[in-house]
Amino acid sequence: MRTRLTNCEVVDPGTGERYWGWVEWEGGVIRGVGRTVPGLGDPSGDGGAEAIDGRGHLLAPSFVDLYADFCEPGFEYREDVASGSAAAAAGGYTAVSVRPDTEPACDGEDTARFVMEAGRKAGRVEVLPIGAITRKLAGEAMADIGEMAAAGVRAVGEADRWVARTGLLRHGLEYAGNFGLTAFLTGEDPALVEGTAHEGLVSTVRGLKASPVAAEEVAVARHVALAELTRTPVHLLKLTSAAGVRILREARARGVPVTASAAALHLVLDENAVAGYDPMTKVWPPLRSAEDRKALVEAVADGAIDAVVSDHCPRGIEDKELEFDLAVPGASTIETTFALLNRLVLAGELPLTAALRALAVGPRGVLGLPGGSIAPGRPADLVLLDRAVEWEVTPAALASRGKNTPFLGKTLVGRPVMTIRGGEATFDRLRAAR
Amino acid sequence: MPSMNHLLELEGVSREQVATILDLAREFKAVSQRRIKKVPTLRGITVVLFFIEPSTRTRLSFEVAAKRLSADTLSFTASSSSLSKGETLLDTARNLMAMKPDVVVLRHFASGACHFLARSIPAAIVNAGDGAHEHPTQGLLDMFTMREHKGSLDKLEVAVVGDIRHSRVARSNIQGLLTMGARVRVAGPRTMLPPMLDRLGVRVFDRIEPAIEGADVVMMLRIQKERMGNDLFPSDREYARVFGLDATRLGLAKPDAIVMHPGPMNRGVEITPDVADCGRSVILEQVENGVAVRMAVLYLLSAHLLEG
Numbered sequence: 001m002r003t004r005l006t007n008c009e010v011v012d013p014g015t016g017e018r019y020w021g022w023v024e025w026e027g028g029v030i031r032g033v034g035r036t037v038p039g040l041g042d043p044s045g046d047g048g049a050e051a052i053d054g055r056g057h058l059l060a061p062s063f064v065d066l067y068a069d070f071c072e073p074g075f076e077y078r079e080d081v082a083s084g085s086a087a088a089a090a091g092g093y094t095a096v097s098v099r100p101d102t103e104p105a106c107d108g109e110d111t112a113r114f115v116m117e118a119g120r121k122a123g124r125v126e127v128l129p130i131g132a133i134t135r136k137l138a139g140e141a142m143a144d145i146g147e148m149a150a151a152g153v154r155a156v157g158e159a160d161r162w163v164a165r166t167g168l169l170r171h172g173l174e175y176a177g178n179f180g181l182t183a184f185l186t187g188e189d190p191a192l193v194e195g196t197a198h199e200g201l202v203s204t205v206r207g208l209k210a211s212p213v214a215a216e217e218v219a220v221a222r223h224v225a226l227a228e229l230t231r232t233p234v235h236l237l238k239l240t241s242a243a244g245v246r247i248l249r250e251a252r253a254r255g256v257p258v259t260a261s262a263a264a265l266h267l268v269l270d271e272n273a274v275a276g277y278d279p280m281t282k283v284w285p286p287l288r289s290a291e292d293r294k295a296l297v298e299a300v301a302d303g304a305i306d307a308v309v310s311d312h313c314p315r316g317i318e319d320k321e322l323e324f325d326l327a328v329p330g331a332s333t334i335e336t337t338f339a340l341l342n343r344l345v346l347a348g349e350l351p352l353t354a355a356l357r358a359l360a361v362g363p364r365g366v367l368g369l370p371g372g373s374i375a376p377g378r379p380a381d382l383v384l385l386d387r388a389v390e391w392e393v394t395p396a397a398l399a400s401r402g403k404n405t406p407f408l409g410k411t412l413v414g415r416p417v418m419t420i421r422g423g424e425a426t427f428d429r430l431r432a433a434r
Numbered sequence: 435m436p437s438m439n440h441l442l443e444l445e446g447v448s449r450e451q452v453a454t455i456l457d458l459a460r461e462f463k464a465v466s467q468r469r470i471k472k473v474p475t476l477r478g479i480t481v482v483l484f485f486i487e488p489s490t491r492t493r494l495s496f497e498v499a500a501k502r503l504s505a506d507t508l509s510f511t512a513s514s515s516s517l518s519k520g521e522t523l524l525d526t527a528r529n530l531m532a533m534k535p536d537v538v539v540l541r542h543f544a545s546g547a548c549h550f551l552a553r554s555i556p557a558a559i560v561n562a563g564d565g566a567h568e569h570p571t572q573g574l575l576d577m578f579t580m581r582e583h584k585g586s587l588d589k590l591e592v593a594v595v596g597d598i599r600h601s602r603v604a605r606s607n608i609q610g611l612l613t614m615g616a617r618v619r620v621a622g623p624r625t626m627l628p629p630m631l632d633r634l635g636v637r638v639f640d641r642i643e644p645a646i647e648g649a650d651v652v653m654m655l656r657i658q659k660e661r662m663g664n665d666l667f668p669s670d671r672e673y674a675r676v677f678g679l680d681a682t683r684l685g686l687a688k689p690d691a692i693v694m695h696p697g698p699m700n701r702g703v704e705i706t707p708d709v710a711d712c713g714r715s716v717i718l719e720q721v722e723n724g725v726a727v728r729m730a731v732l733y734l735l736s737a738h739l740l741e742g
Contacts, residue, residue, distance in 0.1 A: 204628040205445065207545040207567030207605055277546025321524050323544035325565065 001050060002026040003423065006036075008054030008384065013061070013356035014373045023059060024049055025380035028422035032376055054384055055430070057417055060356045061372045062094035062381040064363035066261055067184065067237055068312035068334055070096070070127065072118060073111065074103025079314035079401045081118035081127055084334070087400035088125045089427035091310065091335045092359070092383035092416035095126040095369060097184075100137065101159035107132035107143035109151040116152060124426045128367065130184055131156045133172035139163045142172055149179035154367050155235070157184030160284055162219070170226055177232030182259075182366060186237045187219025188285055196329050198288040202271040209325060211286055213241045220244045224251040227258050235366050236260040238311055240285045242295035249304050259366050260304070262296045263311035264340040265331055265406070267350075269293070273406060279320045279327030280406045283311070297344060301354045306362035308341060308355075310334040314402020332402030342387055342414030384418040384430065391415055440552045440559040441731055443568040444609040452614055455730045456578050462733070463726035465502055476505040479736045482535040483509045485562070486523070486542045491697060491721065492562050492572075496539050499728035505736070508533060523547065527555050536736050540564070558735040566600045572696055573606025575727040577614060579720050580651055583692050587614035593645045593687075594618065595677065596655030596704055597626040597666070603696045604655060608636055621645035622655075623677060625666040642677050649687045653694040654679050654704045670703045680706045684714070692716045 004024040010033065011018045021035040024047075038056070070084035079087075081098075088096045098115065100106035106115060112129045119127025131148035133156045135141045145156055156176045163169040173183050188211055195209020203210035220236055224247060227234035239245060239262050248260045265283055270293045273281040281287070299305040313330025320327050333340075341359065344350035360383075361372040371379040392411050395403040419427040438451065465473055481500040485493050493509065500507045510530065523542070530538065537558045540548050545565030552559040563569040577587060584590055592611055598604045598620045611618050612635055620631060621639040631638050639645040646652055657673060667673045684693065693705075693715045701707045710717060 199629060201630040201633055204630050205605070205634070207565055207602060209545070209566075277549045279550075318522075321522065323523060323542065323547045323550055325544035325546075 002031065002048070003052065004047070004049040005052045005054050005059060005382070005384070008057050008059040010374055011058055011060045011353065011356055012374045013353045014361050016353050018353070023374060023382065025423045028380050030374065030376055030378050030380050033374060052430070058385040058387055059374070060383055060385060061360040061374060062383045062419060062421065063092045063337070063359040064367070064369060065093050065096040065310045065312070065334065066235065066307055066363045066366060067309040068096050068098055069314065069330070070098045070115070071314060072102060073114065077316050078319070081115060082122040083399065083401045084312070084314070085119060085122035085124035085127065087312070087334050087398065089419045090399045090416065092338055092385065092419050093125050093334065094381045094419065094421040094426065095128060096334075097128040097130055097155060097367065099159045100130050100132040100157065101161065105132050105137045106130065107135050107137065109144060109147040112148045112151045112153050125421065128155075129153055130159075133158050133176070133183070134163060134168065137161050139165060139168065142168070142175060145172070145176050145181070146179055149181055153181070155182045155184050157186070157237070160186050162187060162190050166222065166226075170230060173226055173230040173232040173234070177230055182233045182235055184235045184237050185223045186285070187223060188215040189218040192218065195325065196282055196284055196286055197274050198271040198286040200271055200289050202275050206275055206277070208274065213243050213288065213292070216241050216285060217243045217247065220247045224248075224256055224258055227251070228256045231257060233257040233259065238263045238266070238285060238309065239296065239305065240266050240288045241292045245295050245299045245304065248299070252304065259306045261307040261309045262300060262305050264308050264333055264337045265311065266293065267297055267300065267308065268340045268343055269406065274324070277324040278406065279322060279324055280331065280404055280408065282324060282327050282329045283313070283331050284329040297349050300358050301350050303354070303357070305358070306366055308337065308358040309363075310337045312400070312402075314400050315404045320404050330404070331406060332398065332400045332404050335398055335400060336393065336405065336407060336412060338385060338416060339412035339414045343412070346413060380420060380423040382420040383416050385414065386417045387414045389413070389415050438734055440548070441570050441735065442548050442552060442559060442561045444570045444573050444606045444613065445568070447570075447610070447613065449613050449615075452574070452577065452610060455574055455727065455734065456581060458730035458733065459574070459578050459723070459726040462729035463723065465729070466722070466725055472502050472504060474504045475733060476500070476503040476736055476740070479505040479537065479739065480533065480535045481505045481507050481537045481539060481732060482530055482533070483507060484527070484530065484538050484540045485510065486512045486540070486547070487563070488512065489541050489563065492541060495721070495724040496562060496728050499725050500732055502725070503729055503732060505732065508535065523550070524554055527551055531555050531557065536739055537732060560731060560735065563602050565602065566605070567602055568606040568609070569602040570606050570610075571724065571728050571731055572603050573610040574731070575720055575724040576607055576653065576694060576696070577610050578723045578727050579694065579716055580692070582719075582723070583716065584650055587611065587616045590616040590651065591649045592616050592618050592651040592653065593621065593649040594653045594655065595621045595642055595645060595679065597657060598622050598631070598655070599626045599628040600658065601655050607653065608634065612636070619645045619649070621677075623667055642679070642683060643686055646683055647686045649691055651692055651694060652679060652684065652687050656696065656698065657700055657704050659700070670700070674703050678704055678706065679709050681709055681712075684709055694720060697721065
């Protein structure tokens with residue numbers, strides 16, 4: 001059956017094209033696109049296809065998340081693959097790459113297959129497990145990287161953990177390179193870290209245990225050096241600082257196989273967010289200075305940072321209803337990522353096409369996934385976005401089991417209204433509201 | 435009178451509010467000097483002393499302050515509490531609330547723990563020291579002591595020397611003193627100086643001598659050896675030699691400069707015994723003034739509950 005989404009503003013962030021028109025698909029593949037004049041409807045008619053009125057919203061390629069925690073197996077009180085998938089679809093995503101620090105860890109094909117299968121059952125997004133580099137993420141022996149690759153794993157990483165044995169990490173990267181995998185590396189050198197706040201004016205005044213930017217610099221420099229040494233593509237996850245961006249730019253200019261991402265929260269919040277000791281604002285790596293935030297946004301705007309990740313970390317009340325020092329870091333973000341970037345767009349800090357590129361095009365490039373463009377022959381993986389709607393972030397408004405967000409009770413602007421994966425709606429606020 | 439719901443920090447407390455507390459403390463100090471050291475002012479008020487981090491002198495000081503105002507006190511310490519059995523701070527605090535306290539005095543190892551409590555339970559919270567953040571009643575009693583000796587805090591030159599990075603006493607003094615128009619210098623080894631302090635309007639030195647030179651007040655901070663291992667300075671001996679206060683260095687300060695220390699002292703480390711015990715040392719007065727200042731704070735936070 002053919003479906004035609006009409007009366008929308010089509011944006012193709014890959015090419016920068018933006019026009020009023022319609023998109024038609026069949027069998028999960030885009031068959032045609034067309035331009036119309038706003039308000040006049042489609043002069044060619046829908047040609048017998050099922051028609052969906054896009055009501056003037058923005059139509060973009062669906063989002064892909066490179067880094068989220070779906071917490072299953074092991075931490076289902078926080079999230080499971082089904083609830084995470086529903087949240088991701090509500091956030092406009094059709095594929096999500098999930099962290100390996102589950103219990104048991106995703107360090108072999110059994111767990112990898114289990115997670116992928118749970119994703120298939122949930123049926124909302126493609127769930128792509130990141131395989132561990134070391135067994136049990138313990139940093140001591142190599143995980144079953146080849147078998148995980150055979151099972152369909154595309155990337156390896158150690159979640160938010162630090163592999164102290166740089167030699168083992170090197171070998172892990174070399175070995176992952178054998179199977180065409182990308183290494184997703186986060187990082188702060190823990191020897192420099194005293195706590196989960198940016199070492200700066202706010203930590204000084206508020207007496208917070210802190211981490212200097214140098215902790216990220218050391219980690220990013222190490223990971224760039226390993227990318228250069230091993231030639232295995234390295235994705236630098238969750239850069240937080242101007243210094244990290246500087247090292248990234250230098251590495252890219254030299255042709256080192258690195259890509260990078262920033263977490264959405266780090267693009268809109270800075271160190272001042274933690275001044276009130278609200279555990280909801282505690283994330284890792286820390287929210288850094290206003291200058292760092294600005295450097296991150298600039299890097300997303302000019303493409304030096306390929307992708308924006310949700311860094312979705314659903315956490316239970318018991319993880320967060322604690323003193324700041326004791327609270328578990330992380331925020332439930334996958335349903336607010338677009339709204340946060342939209343805030344930057346509305347503030348004139350980030351062009352709309354750059355925001356959509358970082359959500360839809362960059363991440364697919366990192367993982368080698370098809371799509372990210374609206375053109376005949378491409379997958380019908382799309383998201384319809386209401387850029388103007390104001391909505392309050394309440395626990396009930398979030399599909400995720402994690403209600404831990406610094407925006408709880410606040411009003412955000414912009415929200416996906418429909419997510420289409422393989423031609424089927426996986427999330428539909430548009431027609432549900434009728 | 436400026437209203438206060440909690441006393442979490444001196445940051446943001448106005449000059450007028452600080453002056454009110456210090457003026458009131460002067461009146462309460464007189465109570466402690468009477469034969470019968472007790473007034474009925476806070477009869478019927480319940481004060482919980484909730485000390486998650488061990489402290490003897492601060493807890494006793496608050497307890498004496500509350501008792502001299504005729505408030506009822508309950509003491510609750512980490513070792514005796516269910517917190518050592520895994521109960522969270524919030525659950526413990528909710529249980530405390532069943533006893534209907536009006537004021538909760540909290541000492542805690544985590545910065546911001548008092549803010550967390552203030553958001554969570556319906557009682558007036560007094561921060562009795564939270565991690566490396568603030569220790570506002572210490573800052574107030576220090577300012578009270580300085581004012582007694584120097585008349586006014588305005589343009590007073592105050593040197594704070596030691597581990598500024600980890601010191602809540604330093605932070606409360608910096609915030610309070612700047613608000614009151616004093617000039618603050620801090621000094622310590624660079625390992626103990628947090629970044630960007632100069633942005634607050636504090637002069638920062640990595641040697642003790644220039645910080646002390648011409649100062650009206652020299653405040654030495656305790657070196658907390660138990661917290662820092664040997665990462666921040668090599669030995670007590672070297673610390674004493676390079677950053678300790680001795681009679682020679684004190685000679686750089688104004689002739690009438692006073693010497694302060696929040697206690698407990700490491701004699702022979704940050705301060706030599708002869709300086710600690712000299713006529714310019716006001717260290718024991720600080721302890722006495724602590725009671726008066728805490729009486730003032732408890733009064734200001736709970737007196738309105740007695741009206742009507």
